[in-house]
Amino acid sequence: MMxxxxxxxxxxxxAAEVAAMVREIAAHEDQATQVHVTDERWRALLGRPEVIVLLAERGSRAIGYVSAVRQLHLWTGGDVLNLDDLYVRPGHxxxxxxxxxxxxxxxxxASGWLLIRWGMEVDNVEAQRFYHRLGATLRPKILAAWPxxxxxxxxTGR
Incomplete structure (x- = not known):
């Protein structure tokens, strides 16, 4: 019995467990080379109040997490939660x-009536079905990154 x-x-x-799972999800998404956060940096991040990482544990073993950052939303003047990752380890x-x-x-x-928002890959139909079942509104949007x-x-004006 589980x-x-x-x-x-x-x-x-x-920090070490969170960092390990971040590396796992990145590898799962073929993005392992994009992860640069060390265990020590995770220690610092987990001490910041706006950084939210919730762990799912079975017994004393971490089996998944959800991470988000609380930040100001300039249109409303209030805060939103920007979900970064939802990850559950294989076998769970x-x-x-x-x-x-x-x-x-x-x-x-809920206590702050905060909007939760996130993005996902267009071809991740399984995730889209999951979030839709939760009642999330899914709408197409292009996300840009400017490194x-x-x-x-x-x-520099060049």
Whole structure:
């Protein structure tokens, strides 16, 4: 019989576990080379109040997480939660853990009536179905990224 899943906010002491799962999701998405955050940097990030990482645990083992950053939304003058990742380790998927993590994030957002927003890959139909079942509104949008190497010349007027 499987033990119950508990959800709790990650602390600085969880930095190595969070970093490991971030590397796992990045590898799963073929983005491993994009992860540059060390365990020590995660210790610092987990101490920041606007950084939210909720861990799902079964027994004493982390089996997934959801991460978000609380930030000002200039159109409303209030805050929003920008969800970064929702990840459940293989062997624990399709058992409601992702839903539990999203429910816990929603509970955090509810006290401030915060909008939760996020993006996903267009071809990730499985994720789209999951989020739609939660009641999320899905709308197409193009996300842009402007890395320093690309904007350096514009910034210096060259």
């Amino acid at each position: 033990t119950e899943v508990t959800i709790r906010r990650a602390t600085r002491d969880d 998927r399709d058992a409601g853990v992702g839903r539990q993590l999203m429910a816990a994030l929603a509970a955090l957002a 320093p190497s690309a904007y350096a010349e514009v910034a």
